[in-house]
Amino acid sequence: MPLDDKVAAAKHIDALLKRLIPAGGFQLKWRITVDPAVPENSPERPAILVELGGPDSPAVLAQNAELLRSFETVALKSLRLESEEHDLVIFDCRNYRSGRLEELTQAAGHAAERVRRTGQPYSFSPMSARERRIVHLALKAHGDLFTQSEGEGMRRYVVVSLKEEESRGNSAR
């Protein structure tokens, strides 16, 4: 189901959660918003926001919100979204996503400062594609820096380096 009908997609996610949440015995409620308001500075423009809440919220957010991301993955896959459409549906719980956005933006700023000071490339910890994108976008405005993702699959991470360092790398010094 490509996301041309947001309301149908929202209903699909609601029906899915109505089956999964009780079957798993999770004490969670959810609210689904189509075309949610997003903060001005957010690089993400989701078409559908699914907010989970309730007594099991701490479990949802444990280990870097692994359970939150797992629910999101199952929902995205069941909607048959192409990977470039994955940003259209976002799961959140207790504003975890906006907190991460702030953390990652700050971390990107610190990394930029450090790379300029030391001249050495800086590698972030491995992150999801969604989080790597936030880091890339946060550093895009820094014209003297260069970012790229390295590593495979779950171990993929962002590397920041000086642009001139990139070109110098090939010449023998």
Next chain:
Amino acid sequence: MANEQGGDMRLLVEEIAKALVDEPEQVQVSAVDGEQTTVLELRVAPNDLGKVIGKQGRTARSIRTILGAASMKLKKRYTLEILE
């Protein structure tokens, strides 16, 4: 049946798998009880195998994460095996 103490792990895996595949009627989950661990064996249509596993096993990992979180309440270990 789902109750306040926890859910039904076999049903949980079945519901997730049915949401992912093209042929939900082919989804079968059987529980093999051990002393400490129950193994849930998931069977899907051959063409749907990739859908429950996903790129680099990401979808399978998500199913296992949901199963792991749900089974914490049951004080029993569950493992998921996807049969080919």
